Amino acid sequence: MTTLVNVPKNRGLANTNSGLNLPIWSKWIDEMFTNDLPSVFTSNFNTGISLPKVNIKESADAFIVEMAVPGLKKSDFHIDLDNQLLSISTEMKDENENNQDNYTRREFGYASFKRSFTLPESVNDSKIDASYKDGILSIHLPKKEEAKQKPARSIKIS
Structure with a gap:
């Protein structure tokens, strides 16, 4: 062979x-x-942002969504609720221009993400609130009264 x-x-x-x-x-x-490629090729593909990780916790009276997104401001986020669909998104654009001697160099960057979650019927959507501190976006999703866990109790037999 x-x-x-x-x-x-x-x-x-x-x-x-x-x-x-x-x-x-x-x-x-x-x-x-x-x-070493010119930065015009590398800067647009390596923006440092990816789909952020999410933790979802459930307590007796609420769900808590935590998303790690350091380096952003509160004003960078868009949180929308459409029926039972909660969407969290951001969009960032970066444009740099350097004028030196007889040439101009322009670099453009763009980064965005969107995460969406279908909320259970047990969420009281009129009382949802959000906060952003130390790079963590937290969304508090309180449960409706009838969906909250009741403490265990003993039932007497008659």
């Missing part, structure tokens, strides 16, 4: 039947993305 393709340890493909010194594709692609 003839070996047409040899797979070296670095997992790139090299043609063993050719006398040409062609680049190993995986190495070439790795170098293309790890070499």
Whole structure:
């Protein structure tokens, strides 16, 4: 059996039947993305924001949604309630312009996220409130009176 393709340890493909010194594709692609690229390519793709993680806690009288989103301001958030759908979103735009000598360099950045949750019928939507402190967005979702847990009690037999 003839070996047409040899797979070296670095997992790139090299043609063993050719006398040409062609680049190993995986190495070439790795170098293309790890070499210093102009910031116009890197700044728009690495904005530092991703879909934030959410903790949801339930107590006897409420649900609490906590979202870790450091580096933002209260005014950056949009919290909407449409029927039973709670949506939390933000949108940030960044535009930098440097004028030096005879050239202008402009860089644009954009980052956003949106998380949506369907609320249970037990939430009293008229009393929902939110706060933002130390990078944590907290949304308090109180339960309706009839949905709150009642303490355990003993029933006497007559």
